[in-house]
Amino acid sequence: MNDTQKPFSRSFNQPIIIEEQGPRDGWQVEKKWIPTDMKVAYIHKLVDAGLTRIQVTSFVNPKYVPQMADADQVARAIIKKQGVVYSALVLNSKGVARAVDAGLNHLSVSLSASNTHSLKNTNKTIEASKVEFADMVRQAKNAGVAVRAGIQCAFGCRYEGAIDPNLVLDLVKHHLDLGIDEISLADSTGMANPAAVRLMMAQVVALAGELPINLHLHDTEGKGLANLLAAYETGVRQFDTAFGGLGGCPFIAGATGNIATEDVVNMLNQMGIETGIDIVPIVEAACHFETFLARKLPGKIKEVQPSGYPNPQPFPQ
Ligand code: ZN
Numbered sequence: 001m002n003d004t005q006k007p008f009s010r011s012f013n014q015p016i017i018i019e020e021q022g023p024r025d026g027w028q029v030e031k032k033w034i035p036t037d038m039k040v041a042y043i044h045k046l047v048d049a050g051l052t053r054i055q056v057t058s059f060v061n062p063k064y065v066p067q068m069a070d071a072d073q074v075a076r077a078i079i080k081k082q083g084v085v086y087s088a089l090v091l092n093s094k095g096v097a098r099a100v101d102a103g104l105n106h107l108s109v110s111l112s113a114s115n116t117h118s119l120k121n122t123n124k125t126i127e128a129s130k131v132e133f134a135d136m137v138r139q140a141k142n143a144g145v146a147v148r149a150g151i152q153c154a155f156g157c158r159y160e161g162a163i164d165p166n167l168v169l170d171l172v173k174h175h176l177d178l179g180i181d182e183i184s185l186a187d188s189t190g191m192a193n194p195a196a197v198r199l200m201m202a203q204v205v206a207l208a209g210e211l212p213i214n215l216h217l218h219d220t221e222g223k224g225l226a227n228l229l230a231a232y233e234t235g236v237r238q239f240d241t242a243f244g245g246l247g248g249c250p251f252i253a254g255a256t257g258n259i260a261t262e263d264v265v266n267m268l269n270q271m272g273i274e275t276g277i278d279i280v281p282i283v284e285a286a287c288h289f290e291t292f293l294a295r296k297l298p299g300k301i302k303e304v305q306p307s308g309y310p311n312p313q314p315f316p317q
Helices: 005-012 022-029 036-048 071-077 093-101 115-122 126-142 165-177 194-208 224-232 261-270 279-293
Strands: 017-020 053-059 085-090 106-112 146-152 182-187 213-217 238-241
Touching: 017 261, 022 036, 022 053, 036 053, 036 071, 036 279, 053 071, 053 093, 071 085, 071 093, 085 093, 093 106, 093 126, 106 115, 106 126, 106 182, 115 126, 126 146, 146 165, 146 213, 165 182, 165 194, 182 194, 182 238, 194 213, 194 224, 213 224, 224 261, 238 261, 261 279
Parallel strands: 017 053, 017 238, 053 085, 085 106, 106 146, 146 182, 182 213, 213 238
Antiparallel strands: none
16 A cells, blocks of 8 residues: 555545535625624524534634624523534634634634735735744644644636646645644635546645545536545545535526535435435525525525425524
């Protein structure tokens, strides 16, 4: 058995883990204010469906992301279930401190593999971002918080086009050297394809050893589920999804966001891959949120099997 096969075969025996991103990646782009108690009710409902990981908010400047202005209140108000990982996205040292204060013990920190995206988003080059990134990891680890280290635009950037896979793998090594707890690659733009995912993730699996590997997928070009399956076949067992397929641009009709939690669960169920997640409450949450937004969300299964979910239960009650 060579080095590439070892983690590969280990990963294959691990159960699949879905991390719900709707409350963060999904809601952050919504202009309509979602009341704090409603956010908390959704988080409770999603966890009750069997999700064991959920990104509940993002500790960012509310000037730039007004929907996340109640991050501290949301994190504090959640009634936490044992065995569930409640995480948040943080972008700087202040965010780490706020998240720790709010009682979260798992944080997602990331930087971009695209220099242009990095400059536009954070006003920093990749190299400059690395310095701040390392500081944030240290700060979180000192506070006893687990860190998921991410790489945005790992499969392409709308400004730069293709991203050099070697640059991404260098960032993976950079992250691993910092003593992080999980590595995550993000197809932030939905530009990945199954062949690229297979090639990249097999190399990440070989580099990461025993460390959990996560893949964050967007369905922008309709390749989300295919990309998930390609990564699954390399041994990756952790995926980000959002109920209803939230996370697309709210102003473009049909613009798809993250891969939809219920569609992923549906596909895996049909393949005989156990997720431990009940699809019905996820579909209920998606249908209810469509009513709140007064617009359709891109998730598929809620549309093609309406008879399976005849009366989504109203909530919060
Ligand atoms: Zn995303």
